[in-house]
Amino acid sequence: MLSHAFEGYNVCIFAYGQTGAGKSYTMMGRQEPGEEGIIPQLCHDMFRRINDTDASDTVYTVEVSYMEIYCERVRDLLNPQNEKSLRVREHPILGPYVEDLSKLVVTSYRDILQLMEEGNKARTVAATNMNETSSRSHAVFTIVLTQRKHDEHTDLKGEKVSKISLVDLAGSERAESTGAQGQRLKEGANINKSLTTLGKVISALAEVTKENAKDVRRPTRP
Ligand SMILES: Nc1ncnc2c1ncn2[C@@H]1O[C@H](COP(=O)(O)OP(=O)(O)O)[C@@H](O)[C@H]1O
Numbered sequence: 573m574l575s576h577a578f579e580g581y582n583v584c585i586f587a588y589g590q591t592g593a594g595k596s597y598t599m600m601g602r603q604e605p606g607e608e609g610i611i612p613q614l615c616h617d618m619f620r621r622i623n624d625t626d627a628s629d630t631v632y633t634v635e636v637s638y639m640e641i642y643c644e645r646v647r648d649l650l651n652p653q654n655e656k657s658l659r660v661r662e663h664p665i666l667g668p669y670v671e672d673l674s675k676l677v678v679t680s681y682r683d684i685l686q687l688m689e690e691g692n693k694a695r696t697v698a699a700t701n702m703n704e705t706s707s708r709s710h711a712v713f714t715i716v717l718t719q720r721k722h723d724e725h726t727d728l729k730g731e732k733v734s735k736i737s738l739v740d741l742a743g744s745e746r747a748e749s750t751g752a753q754g755q756r757l758k759e760g761a762n763i764n765k766s767l768t769t770l771g772k773v774i775s776a777l778a779e780v781t782k783e784n785a786k787d788v789r790r791p792t793r794p
């Protein structure tokens with residue numbers, strides 16, 4: 573994945589499954605040696621690659637954002653003071669983006685760890701019958717890696733931007749099986765809706781790859 577990102581591709585990982593399946597553990601892990609999840613491991617490897625590279629003509633910039641989607645509301649985990657729900661908008665060239673989401677520049681693995689910790693503290697967690705600390709929200713950790721190259725001989729400048737999206741989805745269990753009512757039931761309905769839509773988007777993308785040239789409509793937000 574990291575190799576693809578360094579080549580300039582956008583990459584994404586979703587953790588999907590029932591509450592208690594180990595999604596958050598897989599993505600974030602614990603703050604102990606040997607217990608780190610995919611996100612800290614990937615960040616660690618990314619900075620190791622950046623620092624190890626001997627290409628002095630390349631300048632790397634790493635920016636991080638971390639948001640949470642709870643009941644269709646988007647919250648900035650790196651700026652929890654911003655209480656209002658952020659708007660998802662569509663850029664004609666760059667595609668969908670979240671307006672006003674903070675994007676912080678980081679220069680080391682230590683920087684990222686600190687932001688991750690802050691963001692994790694800000695996450696909404698609510699108990700269901702299935703798991704005390706079960707998370708009823710989706711969390712999206714995004715890393716934007718920019719590589720600027722300056723060719724001495726030709727004096728040409730090039731830029732490669734890749735986005736790494738690491739998503740810890742909310743539990744996929746059915747609302748009835750958790751015995752949820754009221755707010756919990758509403759959460760469940762929103763989660764089911766967004767997971768169903770995500771499923772449709774992925775099937776449509778797979779369909780596009782399969783049929784390639786044929787026009788397949790891609791569903792976006794419900
Ligand atoms: N591979 C694993 N090794 C050790 N503990 C794990 C593992 N996977 C999950 N756990 C533990 O199981 C519990 C539930 O995992 P969690 O990641 O919170 O589930 P989810 O996010 O899917 O609801 C947590 O206490 C977590 O630490």
Ligand SMILES: [Mg+2]
Nearest residue numbers: 595596706707
């Ligand atoms: Mg979780």
